[in-house]
Amino acid sequence: xxxxxxxxxxxxxxxxxxxxxxxxxxxxxxxxxxxxxxxxxxxxxxxxxxxxxxxxxxxxxxxxxxxxxxxxxxxxxxxxxxxxxxxxxxxxxxxxxxxxxxxxxxxxxxxxxxxxxxxxxxxxxxxxxxxxxxxxxxxxxxxxxxxxxxxxxxxxxxxxxxxxxxxxxxxxxxxxxxxxxxxxxxxxxxxxxxxxxxxxxxxxxxxxxxxxxxxxxxxxxxxxxxxxxxxxxxxxxxxxxxxxxxxxxxxxxxxxxxxxxxxxxxxxxxxxxxxxxxxxxxxxxxxxxxxxxxxxxxxxxxxxxxxxxxxxxxxxxxx
Ligand SMILES: NC(=O)c1ccc[n+]([C@@H]2O[C@H](COP(=O)([O-])OP(=O)(O)OC[C@H]3O[C@@H](n4cnc5c(N)ncnc54)[C@H](O)[C@@H]3O)[C@@H](O)[C@H]2O)c1
Numbered sequence: 001x002x003x004x005x006x007x008x009x010x011x012x013x014x015x016x017x018x019x020x021x022x023x024x025x026x027x028x029x030x031x032x033x034x035x036x037x038x039x040x041x042x043x044x045x046x047x048x049x050x051x052x053x054x055x056x057x058x059x060x061x062x063x064x065x066x067x068x069x070x071x072x073x074x075x076x077x078x079x080x081x082x083x084x085x086x087x088x089x090x091x092x093x094x095x096x097x098x099x100x101x102x103x104x105x106x107x108x109x110x111x112x113x114x115x116x117x118x119x120x121x122x123x124x125x126x127x128x129x130x131x132x133x134x135x136x137x138x139x140x141x142x143x144x145x146x147x148x149x150x151x152x153x154x155x156x157x158x159x160x161x162x163x164x165x166x167x168x169x170x171x172x173x174x175x176x177x178x179x180x181x182x183x184x185x186x187x188x189x190x191x192x193x194x195x196x197x198x199x200x201x202x203x204x205x206x207x208x209x210x211x212x213x214x215x216x217x218x219x220x221x222x223x224x225x226x227x228x229x230x231x232x233x234x235x236x237x238x239x240x241x242x243x244x245x246x247x248x249x250x251x252x253x254x255x256x257x258x259x260x261x262x263x264x265x266x267x268x269x270x271x272x273x274x275x276x277x278x279x280x281x282x283x284x285x286x287x288x289x290x291x292x293x294x295x296x297x298x299x300x301x302x303x304x305x306x307x308x309x310x311x312x313x314x315x316x317x318x319x
Pocket of ligand 1: 006007008009010011012013030031032033034035048049050051066067068069070071072086090109110111112160161162163164165172175309
Protein backbone atom coordinates (compact mmCIF):
# COMPACT_ATOMS: atom_id res chain seq x y z
CA UNK A 1 0.00 0.00 0.00
CA UNK A 2 1.19 3.51 -0.86
CA UNK A 3 0.45 6.28 1.63
CA UNK A 4 0.94 10.05 1.42
CA UNK A 5 1.28 11.84 4.75
CA UNK A 6 0.78 15.61 4.69
CA UNK A 7 2.55 17.19 7.66
CA UNK A 8 4.31 13.87 8.28
CA UNK A 9 7.54 15.54 9.46
CA UNK A 10 5.77 16.87 12.55
CA UNK A 11 5.55 15.52 16.10
CA UNK A 12 2.99 12.75 15.44
CA UNK A 13 4.25 11.86 11.95
CA UNK A 14 7.83 11.35 13.18
CA UNK A 15 6.62 8.53 15.46
CA UNK A 16 3.97 7.14 13.12
CA UNK A 17 6.01 6.93 9.92
CA UNK A 18 8.77 4.54 11.12
CA UNK A 19 5.94 2.22 12.25
CA UNK A 20 4.27 2.39 8.83
CA UNK A 21 7.58 1.51 7.15
CA UNK A 22 8.05 -1.42 9.56
CA UNK A 23 4.66 -2.74 8.42
CA UNK A 24 5.82 -2.70 4.82
CA UNK A 25 3.98 0.39 3.57
CA UNK A 26 5.49 2.73 1.03
CA UNK A 27 5.33 6.24 2.49
CA UNK A 28 5.82 9.72 1.04
CA UNK A 29 5.66 12.89 3.10
CA UNK A 30 4.63 16.31 1.90
CA UNK A 31 5.72 18.94 4.37
CA UNK A 32 7.12 22.46 4.69
CA UNK A 33 9.57 21.17 7.33
CA UNK A 34 8.95 24.07 9.72
CA UNK A 35 10.49 22.00 12.52
CA UNK A 36 13.16 20.16 10.53
CA UNK A 37 13.27 16.62 9.22
CA UNK A 38 13.75 13.68 11.58
CA UNK A 39 12.27 11.05 9.29
CA UNK A 40 13.97 7.81 8.22
CA UNK A 41 15.81 7.87 4.86
CA UNK A 42 13.36 5.42 3.29
CA UNK A 43 10.58 8.02 3.15
CA UNK A 44 9.87 9.88 -0.08
CA UNK A 45 10.09 13.62 0.54
CA UNK A 46 8.02 16.34 -1.14
CA UNK A 47 9.06 19.74 0.20
CA UNK A 48 5.96 21.75 -0.74
CA UNK A 49 2.90 23.50 0.56
CA UNK A 50 -0.27 21.38 0.36
CA UNK A 51 -1.87 24.17 -1.65
CA UNK A 52 0.77 23.66 -4.38
CA UNK A 53 -0.21 20.03 -4.92
CA UNK A 54 -2.37 19.10 -7.88
CA UNK A 55 -4.54 16.12 -8.68
CA UNK A 56 -1.72 14.43 -10.62
CA UNK A 57 0.62 14.65 -7.60
CA UNK A 58 -1.71 12.48 -5.51
CA UNK A 59 -2.40 9.83 -8.18
CA UNK A 60 -1.24 6.35 -7.25
CA UNK A 61 -1.68 6.67 -3.47
CA UNK A 62 -4.10 4.32 -1.73
CA UNK A 63 -4.54 6.51 1.33
CA UNK A 64 -3.78 10.10 2.31
CA UNK A 65 -3.31 11.22 5.90
CA UNK A 66 -3.59 14.88 6.95
CA UNK A 67 -1.31 15.79 9.88
CA UNK A 68 -0.54 19.36 8.80
CA UNK A 69 -1.81 22.83 9.61
CA UNK A 70 -1.39 24.94 12.74
CA UNK A 71 -1.40 22.52 15.62
CA UNK A 72 -2.14 24.52 18.74
CA UNK A 73 -4.01 27.48 20.23
CA UNK A 74 -1.09 29.93 20.47
CA UNK A 75 -0.34 29.59 16.71
CA UNK A 76 -4.03 29.93 15.86
CA UNK A 77 -4.39 33.02 18.05
CA UNK A 78 -1.19 34.61 16.75
CA UNK A 79 -2.53 34.56 13.19
CA UNK A 80 -6.23 33.69 13.10
CA UNK A 81 -6.39 34.45 9.36
CA UNK A 82 -3.61 32.00 8.53
CA UNK A 83 -5.17 29.51 10.95
CA UNK A 84 -8.53 29.46 9.20
CA UNK A 85 -6.81 28.92 5.83
CA UNK A 86 -4.39 26.24 7.08
CA UNK A 87 -6.81 24.29 9.26
CA UNK A 88 -10.12 25.06 7.58
CA UNK A 89 -9.19 24.94 3.88
CA UNK A 90 -6.07 22.78 3.42
CA UNK A 91 -7.75 19.52 4.59
CA UNK A 92 -10.74 19.76 2.19
CA UNK A 93 -8.48 20.88 -0.68
CA UNK A 94 -6.26 17.84 -0.16
CA UNK A 95 -9.24 15.49 0.27
CA UNK A 96 -10.84 16.95 -2.85
CA UNK A 97 -7.84 16.33 -5.13
CA UNK A 98 -7.21 12.94 -3.48
CA UNK A 99 -10.78 11.82 -4.19
CA UNK A 100 -10.57 13.03 -7.79
CA UNK A 101 -7.27 11.17 -8.21
CA UNK A 102 -8.84 7.87 -7.08
CA UNK A 103 -7.40 7.67 -3.54
CA UNK A 104 -9.56 5.25 -1.50
CA UNK A 105 -9.25 6.71 2.00
CA UNK A 106 -8.52 10.03 3.73
CA UNK A 107 -7.60 10.22 7.42
CA UNK A 108 -7.90 13.57 9.17
CA UNK A 109 -6.07 14.60 12.36
CA UNK A 110 -8.75 16.51 14.22
CA UNK A 111 -8.90 17.52 17.84
CA UNK A 112 -11.07 17.21 20.95
CA UNK A 113 -10.65 21.01 21.09
CA UNK A 114 -13.84 21.15 19.02
CA UNK A 115 -15.81 20.37 22.22
CA UNK A 116 -14.94 23.70 23.86
CA UNK A 117 -16.02 24.19 27.46
CA UNK A 118 -18.23 21.37 28.73
CA UNK A 119 -19.45 20.78 32.26
CA UNK A 120 -18.78 17.43 33.86
CA UNK A 121 -20.11 15.18 31.11
CA UNK A 122 -18.39 12.41 29.17
CA UNK A 123 -18.63 13.46 25.52
CA UNK A 124 -19.07 11.02 22.67
CA UNK A 125 -19.00 11.90 18.97
CA UNK A 126 -22.74 12.75 18.93
CA UNK A 127 -22.43 15.48 21.58
CA UNK A 128 -22.41 19.15 20.55
CA UNK A 129 -19.08 20.48 19.28
CA UNK A 130 -19.15 24.15 20.23
CA UNK A 131 -15.91 26.03 20.67
CA UNK A 132 -15.38 29.78 20.59
CA UNK A 133 -11.66 30.07 19.84
CA UNK A 134 -9.90 29.97 16.44
CA UNK A 135 -8.12 26.61 16.79
CA UNK A 136 -11.26 24.69 17.86
CA UNK A 137 -13.46 26.37 15.25
CA UNK A 138 -10.97 25.72 12.43
CA UNK A 139 -10.44 22.05 13.39
CA UNK A 140 -14.21 21.57 13.19
CA UNK A 141 -14.31 23.36 9.83
CA UNK A 142 -11.65 21.01 8.45
CA UNK A 143 -13.43 17.97 9.87
CA UNK A 144 -16.89 18.91 8.57
CA UNK A 145 -15.57 19.68 5.09
CA UNK A 146 -13.60 16.46 4.66
CA UNK A 147 -16.46 14.31 5.95
CA UNK A 148 -18.74 15.80 3.33
CA UNK A 149 -16.68 14.00 0.65
CA UNK A 150 -17.09 10.47 1.97
CA UNK A 151 -18.96 7.94 -0.15
CA UNK A 152 -18.72 4.23 -0.95
CA UNK A 153 -15.50 4.74 -2.95
CA UNK A 154 -13.88 7.26 -0.60
CA UNK A 155 -13.62 6.50 3.09
CA UNK A 156 -13.05 9.45 5.42
CA UNK A 157 -11.94 8.84 8.99
CA UNK A 158 -11.77 11.93 11.20
CA UNK A 159 -10.04 11.68 14.55
CA UNK A 160 -10.73 13.96 17.48
CA UNK A 161 -7.48 13.51 19.37
CA UNK A 162 -6.76 14.36 22.98
CA UNK A 163 -3.60 16.33 23.83
CA UNK A 164 -0.76 14.16 22.62
CA UNK A 165 2.31 13.74 24.85
CA UNK A 166 5.46 11.62 25.05
CA UNK A 167 8.74 11.49 23.17
CA UNK A 168 9.04 12.02 19.41
CA UNK A 169 12.23 12.44 17.34
CA UNK A 170 10.61 15.79 16.36
CA UNK A 171 10.05 16.81 19.95
CA UNK A 172 7.45 19.27 21.27
CA UNK A 173 7.68 20.75 24.76
CA UNK A 174 4.45 22.76 24.44
CA UNK A 175 2.06 19.87 25.20
CA UNK A 176 0.69 19.40 28.69
CA UNK A 177 2.64 16.41 30.09
CA UNK A 178 5.81 17.31 28.16
CA UNK A 179 5.63 20.92 29.39
CA UNK A 180 5.23 19.95 33.04
CA UNK A 181 8.07 17.43 32.72
CA UNK A 182 10.33 20.07 31.19
CA UNK A 183 9.61 22.61 33.95
CA UNK A 184 10.15 19.96 36.63
CA UNK A 185 13.66 19.45 35.22
CA UNK A 186 14.56 23.08 34.42
CA UNK A 187 12.84 25.04 37.21
CA UNK A 188 12.35 22.37 39.85
CA UNK A 189 8.67 23.36 39.83
CA UNK A 190 5.47 22.39 38.04
CA UNK A 191 2.77 24.98 37.49
CA UNK A 192 -0.82 23.77 37.31
CA UNK A 193 -2.88 26.62 35.85
CA UNK A 194 -6.21 25.14 36.89
CA UNK A 195 -6.39 21.77 38.67
CA UNK A 196 -10.13 21.32 37.99
CA UNK A 197 -9.91 21.39 34.19
CA UNK A 198 -10.40 18.07 32.35
CA UNK A 199 -8.28 17.01 29.38
CA UNK A 200 -8.15 13.76 27.43
CA UNK A 201 -4.46 12.82 27.11
CA UNK A 202 -3.20 10.73 24.19
CA UNK A 203 0.17 9.01 24.52
CA UNK A 204 2.05 9.45 21.25
CA UNK A 205 2.53 5.68 20.93
CA UNK A 206 -1.24 5.19 21.23
CA UNK A 207 -1.77 7.97 18.66
CA UNK A 208 0.40 6.05 16.17
CA UNK A 209 -1.60 2.88 16.89
CA UNK A 210 -4.87 4.72 16.22
CA UNK A 211 -3.65 5.75 12.74
CA UNK A 212 -2.54 2.19 12.01
CA UNK A 213 -5.97 0.85 13.07
CA UNK A 214 -7.65 3.40 10.80
CA UNK A 215 -5.39 2.65 7.81
CA UNK A 216 -5.98 -1.08 8.22
CA UNK A 217 -9.71 -0.95 8.95
CA UNK A 218 -12.31 -2.19 6.49
CA UNK A 219 -12.69 0.30 3.62
CA UNK A 220 -16.39 0.65 4.33
CA UNK A 221 -15.62 2.37 7.64
CA UNK A 222 -15.86 6.17 7.79
CA UNK A 223 -16.78 8.68 10.47
CA UNK A 224 -15.65 10.63 13.52
CA UNK A 225 -13.71 8.96 16.35
CA UNK A 226 -12.61 10.34 19.71
CA UNK A 227 -9.06 9.11 20.35
CA UNK A 228 -7.44 9.30 23.80
CA UNK A 229 -5.45 7.18 26.25
CA UNK A 230 -7.44 8.52 29.21
CA UNK A 231 -9.22 11.51 30.77
CA UNK A 232 -7.42 13.43 33.53
CA UNK A 233 -7.80 16.67 35.43
CA UNK A 234 -4.82 18.96 34.96
CA UNK A 235 -4.37 18.73 38.74
CA UNK A 236 -3.95 14.95 38.50
CA UNK A 237 -1.48 15.30 35.60
CA UNK A 238 0.57 17.67 37.79
CA UNK A 239 0.58 15.12 40.65
CA UNK A 240 1.62 12.30 38.30
CA UNK A 241 4.52 14.30 36.84
CA UNK A 242 5.50 15.30 40.38
CA UNK A 243 5.60 11.69 41.62
CA UNK A 244 7.16 10.43 38.34
CA UNK A 245 10.23 12.68 38.55
CA UNK A 246 10.63 11.68 42.20
CA UNK A 247 10.34 7.97 41.37
CA UNK A 248 12.60 7.86 38.29
CA UNK A 249 14.98 10.79 38.81
CA UNK A 250 14.89 11.09 42.60
CA UNK A 251 14.10 14.77 42.20
CA UNK A 252 11.86 16.76 44.54
CA UNK A 253 9.94 19.45 42.70
CA UNK A 254 7.47 22.10 43.83
CA UNK A 255 3.84 22.19 42.72
CA UNK A 256 2.38 25.67 42.07
CA UNK A 257 -1.39 25.40 41.95
CA UNK A 258 -3.18 28.35 40.33
CA UNK A 259 -6.84 28.89 39.53
CA UNK A 260 -6.79 30.56 36.13
CA UNK A 261 -9.99 30.40 34.06
CA UNK A 262 -9.65 28.15 30.97
CA UNK A 263 -11.85 28.06 27.88
CA UNK A 264 -11.30 24.34 27.24
CA UNK A 265 -12.67 21.65 29.53
CA UNK A 266 -13.78 18.25 28.28
CA UNK A 267 -13.54 14.51 28.80
CA UNK A 268 -14.34 12.08 26.03
CA UNK A 269 -15.58 8.55 25.48
CA UNK A 270 -13.48 6.38 23.13
CA UNK A 271 -16.01 3.51 23.04
CA UNK A 272 -16.71 4.02 19.33
CA UNK A 273 -13.00 3.74 18.39
CA UNK A 274 -12.76 0.59 20.55
CA UNK A 275 -15.80 -1.01 18.96
CA UNK A 276 -15.31 0.03 15.33
CA UNK A 277 -11.52 0.34 14.93
CA UNK A 278 -10.32 -2.06 17.65
CA UNK A 279 -8.34 0.83 19.16
CA UNK A 280 -7.28 -0.13 22.69
CA UNK A 281 -4.85 2.35 24.24
CA UNK A 282 -1.90 0.76 26.07
CA UNK A 283 -0.52 3.90 27.74
CA UNK A 284 -1.35 6.45 30.42
CA UNK A 285 0.29 9.53 31.95
CA UNK A 286 2.60 7.35 34.05
CA UNK A 287 3.99 5.50 31.02
CA UNK A 288 4.29 8.83 29.14
CA UNK A 289 6.53 10.04 31.97
CA UNK A 290 8.61 6.83 31.74
CA UNK A 291 8.97 7.45 28.00
CA UNK A 292 10.12 11.05 28.63
CA UNK A 293 12.57 9.94 31.31
CA UNK A 294 14.08 7.26 29.04
CA UNK A 295 14.54 9.66 26.14
CA UNK A 296 15.40 12.85 28.07
CA UNK A 297 19.03 12.96 26.83
CA UNK A 298 17.69 13.55 23.31
CA UNK A 299 16.00 16.88 24.17
CA UNK A 300 18.32 18.38 26.76
CA UNK A 301 18.66 21.66 24.83
CA UNK A 302 15.40 22.76 26.44
CA UNK A 303 15.56 26.30 25.04
CA UNK A 304 15.76 25.20 21.42
CA UNK A 305 12.88 27.13 19.73
CA UNK A 306 12.10 24.11 17.54
CA UNK A 307 10.41 22.43 20.55
CA UNK A 308 7.89 25.29 20.87
CA UNK A 309 5.63 25.66 17.82
CA UNK A 310 4.75 29.28 18.53
CA UNK A 311 8.40 30.38 18.57
CA UNK A 312 9.09 28.94 15.11
CA UNK A 313 5.73 30.11 13.78
CA UNK A 314 6.29 33.73 14.83
CA UNK A 315 9.38 33.78 12.61
CA UNK A 316 7.78 32.24 9.52
CA UNK A 317 4.19 33.47 9.75
CA UNK A 318 2.82 35.52 6.88
CA UNK A 319 1.01 37.73 9.43
N1 LIG B 1 -0.13 17.26 19.01
C1 LIG B 1 -1.33 17.27 19.58
O1 LIG B 1 -1.49 17.27 20.81
C2 LIG B 1 -2.58 17.25 18.71
C3 LIG B 1 -3.83 17.08 19.32
C4 LIG B 1 -4.98 17.07 18.53
C5 LIG B 1 -4.86 17.27 17.16
N2 LIG B 1 -3.64 17.44 16.60
C6 LIG B 1 -3.54 17.64 15.14
O2 LIG B 1 -2.68 16.63 14.61
C7 LIG B 1 -1.92 17.14 13.53
C8 LIG B 1 -0.43 16.87 13.76
O3 LIG B 1 -0.02 17.44 15.00
P1 LIG B 1 1.53 17.56 15.36
O4 LIG B 1 1.62 17.83 16.82
O5 LIG B 1 2.26 16.41 14.77
O6 LIG B 1 1.89 18.91 14.55
P2 LIG B 1 3.30 19.59 14.23
O7 LIG B 1 3.06 21.06 14.42
O8 LIG B 1 4.41 18.94 14.97
O9 LIG B 1 3.50 19.27 12.68
C9 LIG B 1 2.75 19.85 11.66
C10 LIG B 1 3.57 19.67 10.37
O10 LIG B 1 2.79 20.18 9.29
C11 LIG B 1 3.64 20.89 8.40
N3 LIG B 1 2.77 21.82 7.66
C12 LIG B 1 1.95 22.77 8.19
N4 LIG B 1 1.28 23.39 7.21
C13 LIG B 1 1.65 22.81 6.04
C14 LIG B 1 1.29 23.01 4.67
N5 LIG B 1 0.40 23.94 4.31
N6 LIG B 1 1.85 22.23 3.73
C15 LIG B 1 2.76 21.28 4.07
N7 LIG B 1 3.15 21.04 5.37
C16 LIG B 1 2.61 21.81 6.32
C17 LIG B 1 4.67 21.55 9.31
O11 LIG B 1 5.88 21.85 8.59
C18 LIG B 1 4.89 20.47 10.37
O12 LIG B 1 5.97 19.61 10.04
C19 LIG B 1 -2.29 18.62 13.40
O13 LIG B 1 -3.27 18.75 12.38
C20 LIG B 1 -2.91 18.96 14.75
O14 LIG B 1 -3.87 19.99 14.66
C21 LIG B 1 -2.50 17.44 17.33
